[in-house]
Amino acid sequence: MNRVINHPDLVVEDMLKGIVAAHPELQATPDNPRVIKRSCAPVAGKVGIVTGGGSGHEPAFLGYVGENLVDAVAVGEIFSSPTAKSFFDAMKAADGGQGVACLYGNYAGDNMNVKMAIKMAERAGMTVRTVVANDDVPSAPKGDEAKRRGVAGEILMWKTAGACAALGGSLDEVIAVAQKTIDRTRSIGIGLSSCVIPAAGKANFHIEDGKMEVGIGHHGEPGTNVADTVSAEQMAKIMVGTVLPDLPFGRGDRVAVLISGLGATPLMEQYILYSGVEKALSEAGVTVAVPLVGNFFTSLEMMGVTLSVLQLDEELEKLITHPCASIGFNRK
Amino acid sequence: MNRVINHPDLVVEDMLKGIVAAHPELQATPDNPRVIKRSCAPVAGKVGIVTGGGSGHEPAFLGYVGENLVDAVAVGEIFSSPTAKSFFDAMKAADGGQGVACLYGNYAGDNMNVKMAIKMAERAGMTVRTVVANDDVPSAPKGDEAKRRGVAGEILMWKTAGACAALGGSLDEVIAVAQKTIDRTRSIGIGLSSCVIPAAGKANFHIEDGKMEVGIGHHGEPGTNVADTVSAEQMAKIMVGTVLPDLPFGRGDRVAVLISGLGATPLMEQYILYSGVEKALSEAGVTVAVPLVGNFFTSLEMMGVTLSVLQLDEELEKLITHPCASIGFNRK
Amino acid sequence: MNQGIDLKSSGAIVLALIDIINENRAYLSEIDGAIGDGDHGINMSKGFSQCREALLAKAELPGLAEALDTLAMTLLEGIGGSMGPLYGSFFMGLSEALAGHAQLDAALFGKALAQGVEAVESVGNAKVGDKTLMDTLIPARDAYQAAIAGGADFPAAIAAMLEAAEAGWRSTKDLQARIGRAARLGERSIGVLDAGATSCFLLLQGLGKGVVSRLA
Amino acid sequence: MNQGIDLKSSGAIVLALIDIINENRAYLSEIDGAIGDGDHGINMSKGFSQCREALLAKAELPGLAEALDTLAMTLLEGIGGSMGPLYGSFFMGLSEALAGHAQLDAALFGKALAQGVEAVESVGNAKVGDKTLMDTLIPARDAYQAAIAGGADFPAAIAAMLEAAEAGWRSTKDLQARIGRAARLGERSIGVLDAGATSCFLLLQGLGKGVVSRLA
Numbered sequence A, B: 001m002n003r004v005i006n007h008p009d010l011v012v013e014d015m016l017k018g019i020v021a022a023h024p025e026l027q028a029t030p031d032n033p034r035v036i037k038r039s040c041a042p043v044a045g046k047v048g049i050v051t052g053g054g055s056g057h058e059p060a061f062l063g064y065v066g067e068n069l070v071d072a073v074a075v076g077e078i079f080s081s082p083t084a085k086s087f088f089d090a091m092k093a094a095d096g097g098q099g100v101a102c103l104y105g106n107y108a109g110d111n112m113n114v115k116m117a118i119k120m121a122e123r124a125g126m127t128v129r130t131v132v133a134n135d136d137v138p139s140a141p142k143g144d145e146a147k148r149r150g151v152a153g154e155i156l157m158w159k160t161a162g163a164c165a166a167l168g169g170s171l172d173e174v175i176a177v178a179q180k181t182i183d184r185t186r187s188i189g190i191g192l193s194s195c196v197i198p199a200a201g202k203a204n205f206h207i208e209d210g211k212m213e214v215g216i217g218h219h220g221e222p223g224t225n226v227a228d229t230v231s232a233e234q235m236a237k238i239m240v241g242t243v244l245p246d247l248p249f250g251r252g253d254r255v256a257v258l259i260s261g262l263g264a265t266p267l268m269e270q271y272i273l274y275s276g277v278e279k280a281l282s283e284a285g286v287t288v289a290v291p292l293v294g295n296f297f298t299s300l301e302m303m304g305v306t307l308s309v310l311q312l313d314e315e316l317e318k319l320i321t322h323p324c325a326s327i328g329f330n331r332k
Numbered sequence C, D: 001m002n003q004g005i006d007l008k009s010s011g012a013i014v015l016a017l018i019d020i021i022n023e024n025r026a027y028l029s030e031i032d033g034a035i036g037d038g039d040h041g042i043n044m045s046k047g048f049s050q051c052r053e054a055l056l057a058k059a060e061l062p063g064l065a066e067a068l069d070t071l072a073m074t075l076l077e078g079i080g081g082s083m084g085p086l087y088g089s090f091f092m093g094l095s096e097a098l099a100g101h102a103q104l105d106a107a108l109f110g111k112a113l114a115q116g117v118e119a120v121e122s123v124g125n126a127k128v129g130d131k132t133l134m135d136t137l138i139p140a141r142d143a144y145q146a147a148i149a150g151g152a153d154f155p156a157a158i159a160a161m162l163e164a165a166e167a168g169w170r171s172t173k174d175l176q177a178r179i180g181r182a183a184r185l186g187e188r189s190i191g192v193l194d195a196g197a198t199s200c201f202l203l204l205q206g207l208g209k210g211v212v213s214r215l216a
């Protein structure tokens, strides 16, 4: 695997150097280089939006720090939760006096580190509330939603909650919007190849040529089944067919659709998939009001795609179409 | 190679279906599905900006059709020039009565098809002028600049010329800006792996593990040399060291820097490279006024990176920082 | 003899050219596969088949000049890359020379051939020895004109043209590509025929046969 | 006997724990490599080494309660993933129980151990049998408390704790992982020791030895 790195153990440090050099609108916090915040954060009088997670998913997570989005992010090692201290420092960096919403994904490490960070924040007299994304349908059966992983649906939650906070929403309102967003979002991924963590030097899972792993996680967590590859249109049907009945979505629904490549899958193919997804949705009577296609949430150079569908209501449609600007998400 | 496609011969058609479905601000022209234009094009009274090229480089070329950028694009098969007719139809779709600037890259097929398209346009009484990007330094020695390929520097030319046209520039002015931009831009690519055209099913070049091809082209055109891989910082030095003396850039220059991944190289690594590039440039006394990092111009799932550096002057800096919106390029 | 053929009733020559390309689709791609990207037969057959459809859609088969123009336009519309503009220009050059004439005689054929070759040259800029279709085309034109200058009649000049075209085509085997996709292979491009030179020989052969058979 | 040890002068116990982790760095990663991602030794050693630096940066070595707090905080600062919060909570639990006391006696050790284990449980939610460090920790705490309830003195209770810790650690070999990275392997996770259970046994052993040696 040929890579553009200096030392495999320093990829996160080196990436962060590049990020802050290229983006004056972003900064590392003075005493914690593993926290990236908007240069203008904390914004006084605004609810702070915080997230965090392992690296290797770029533009997630730090690419969503920006205008009307996330205020500060805790940055972990590749595929590994940030430290509790980093989550805490991100909370401090985002706290404009109206409380902090920590909106993150359901992974053991993140859960634990956020829990410890909140202890620290409470000791420091801060108000922090959390919403945990659990949009990944194949990661646990219906009825066991609390066990599901958070995947690209997190982005939709940052988007709506970020807009709500920017529009002056209170912490209660921001949390309610984030929770509503993730409650109405369902996702699924299909993996077509593995990826290699630079420090490990070899893949820790494998997908054969001619096979796809349906329901795979962002770190190669096993999916529901390994099957022969099918056409993009069939993939779209499988994905839509998994996602729609789970909520369930219904005829007449307006939705936001987010298709993300996992890293190495060309944008061309993501649009080919989108075409199939849109068709499958419209056959189910579901209208795509907000389509989003691109490398939003990757796993290094994994091949594959994820689909996230958010059931909109008037409030969410307004918030999701609100302008925003960041590395990973721009909207006028 | 596991892909998200329906039929290998129909990847371009299927992608275009997805593009127009996901982007109401874009349309195919009524009688040529291989031309994508802004839905509002032609804009009366504005110089039309046209480009075109083979597919497989997404978001290039169609991802730069948008506000204050390109008006219409001719879409070719994968890595193959669009037809003369498509270039002509794109010119028609962009022509708002003030003439059309066709700004494309220096490839045999594109040169020929544009030449034929201009014949058709002349017959139809249109005014079309061209600028041919030739920013890729390693593709021909100094003195032989006319033989050099156009690579990601094209994007910078679309950006400045698009802004100039949007600000009311005449065809002469737009052409002058495009020509000045490309005259002041130098690029170089490093390839780390090959890619596979779906219809071909196998790579038509190869890069071994532990090797990199310095000066590679976007279709795997051979570079100046194949060497052992080096650190990102060394790559940055090689790239900057090739690009700077060629113009030459000098101490005190302000530049725009565009780093693009070739498809499968993670964003993380692109930022690691950027950090090295910025360092090498600042050691040479060159200031990065406008940094751009991301998958701007890819080659399917090739691994590798390209660097483009544009020597700014007051006019170009104003134009390159002008707001724009499209799939591939957003700026507030 | 020596008089010429009726252009209005010779549009079927283009149909014959289309058949030739379709029959050699796999062969042309195979040759291209050795040192190119293996799609020459596919590209050509795509464009030529579109031309067949365009011709058959017309109320009646047009004359040779118009049929050649249709071929040129469908190539320019249907295939990108290099083949669209190169063969598009060639057939457009032929067509433009024939336009307005009723009869195709030896002199007009010479003029048309020269005009077609010149159009290809001006768009493609390739020279003899670059391992492209110019290695077929230029010797073919030169041989035709030399034959006429030497007093040969129309069929004899066409025979001379085809002999030179074949020799030119075969010469590409030992050439190193200096242009097009195969150029990147350097010396490794030596030892196999060039795909474009092959299709070009087949097309000239079809054209020559079409004319000669109508001269009888 | 039975009295206890002076907490203020026992901060070096934490230095001993740091040595144990650094000495077993490669071993712990090797165990993790079999069914995890092979970084347990690296992760632990990173955090524990940072603690050594933090302790050595102080004017003088603090007492055991503060040293344990420093360890907890550096783990929470220095290592993400699961180990930071799990061991961070454990040592924070111990530290909080000891804070304000001058002497560590059998009762206080029992209280601290219980508080540490509870903190880990509450953050990690793992149970005995999940193939994690809880398989070491819970039997260890239970055995300690049973020994005390049965009238054992401080050293005997610590011996009972370590015996149970070792048995619990070894039990992980035949368990199927239900939590953490190894869980994805299902049945393939059976047959090798758990990395976290291993480091946990080594740490309890170090702690026990440090206390017992100071009791003499």
Ligand SMILES: Nc1ncnc2c1ncn2[C@@H]1O[C@H](COP(=O)(O)OP(=O)(O)O)[C@@H](O)[C@H]1O
Binding pocket: B080, B108, C032, C036, C037, C038, C039, C040, C041, C043, C044, C081, C082, C083, C086, C124, C125, C126, C131, C132, C133, C134, C179, C180, C181, C194, C195, C196, C197
């Ligand atoms: N500039 C040129 N002039 C003449 N012929 C050319 C030129 N460039 C390429 N060719 C011809 O094109 C042929 C390849 O055609 P084809 O395979 O259809 O296109 P591509 O190379 O785009 O796949 C070559 O065999 C060569 O004869």
Ligand SMILES: Nc1ncnc2c1ncn2[C@@H]1O[C@H](COP(=O)(O)OP(=O)(O)O)[C@@H](O)[C@H]1O
Binding pocket: A080, A108, A109, D032, D036, D037, D038, D039, D040, D041, D043, D044, D081, D082, D083, D086, D123, D124, D125, D126, D131, D132, D133, D134, D179, D180, D181, D194, D195, D196, D197
């Ligand atoms: N929820 C949990 N509770 C207790 N221990 C856990 C839990 N999750 C994981 N572990 C322990 O973590 C160990 C792995 O640690 P380490 O390799 O450092 O982290 P990672 O799995 O992130 O690479 C496992 O061997 C297991 O003992």
Ligand SMILES: [Mg+2]
Binding pocket: C032, C036, C037, C038, C039, C040, C181
């Ligand atoms: Mg070819």
Ligand SMILES: [Mg+2]
Binding pocket: B080, C037, C039, C081
């Ligand atoms: Mg081709």
Ligand SMILES: [Mg+2]
Binding pocket: A080, D037, D039, D081
């Ligand atoms: Mg790990």
Ligand SMILES: [Mg+2]
Binding pocket: D032, D036, D037, D038, D039, D040, D181
């Ligand atoms: Mg591990």
